[in-house]
């Protein structure tokens with residue numbers, strides 16, 4: 001199967017893609033990458049103005065859908081609004097995530113736990129299911145969800161966040177099995193610390209960053225475009241035989257253990 005049909009290394013022309021959390025950071029970079037590869041992108045977030053700002057820089061007549069994934073009705077509303085405008089959906093990127101629940105577990109509240117679960121796990125699974133059923137009826141598609149390296153590594157102060165991201169990866173494996181025969185692939189990209197609003201607590205603090213980079217063989221913080229490149233691969237026919245996987249884009253952070261030996 002040819003991987004390219006145009007001058008772009010990945011050709012998504014004629015395809016439609018939904019990207020949640022598209023107003024900034026990783027979601028904005030993913031939207032740019034998919035649009036540059038030819039896709040028409042439906043940008044989802046809570047603030048119309050910031051979504052429109054990203055949309056203005058994209059080719060292929062992008063669409064803006066305002067929704068709060070903390071709302072139980074949001075997955076269906078996003079799916080229906082996107083369908084109404086673009087018709088067929090070929091790619092879904094469940095990127096919106098994060099939330100406000102850092103700190104030792106004895107300081108966390110049930111409200112924080114519920115909000116984190118809704119945004120990072122309930123929303124992506126329900127939206128993924130609605131989109132997958134539709135993709136199945138149209139010959140298939142690809143769903144990529146953004147997890148975190150913290151799904152596999154323990155870190156003090158992030159118990160709820162690591163739990164919902166670990167749950168997202170577990171759900172991804174089951175969804176891949178559930179929809180594989182219908183031609184719908186489910187994969188995850190797990191970023192390490194990436195230079196966005198969410199990653200700024202490390203990326204913008206030189207001392208904390210130096211400590212973090214001791215465990216990163218590629219010796220730099222990730223850029224949103226690093227994550228977008230992996231999402232582009234998993235969204236495209238270049239990954240046609242890949243499903244149920246989690247791809248770390250973390251400079252090697254997740255593979256590193258302390259060693260008495262010097263690196264090369």
Ligand SMILES: NC(=O)c1ccc[n+]([C@@H]2O[C@H](COP(=O)([O-])OP(=O)(O)OC[C@H]3O[C@@H](n4cnc5c(N)ncnc54)[C@H](OP(=O)(O)O)[C@@H]3O)[C@@H](O)[C@H]2O)c1
Nearest residue numbers: 021023025026046068069097098148193194196197198199
């Ligand atoms: N940056 C990192 O270091 C890092 C590391 C590992 C994993 N990740 C994951 O990567 C993904 C993207 O993170 P990022 O770093 O790009 O974060 P970010 O810069 O904070 O962007 C988050 C995006 O999600 C949207 N969003 C937040 N809450 C939402 C809600 N309730 N409903 C709809 N949209 C919502 C935001 O838009 P509005 O606020 O305008 O709604 C924004 O577009 C997340 O899933 C995060 O967990 C990030």
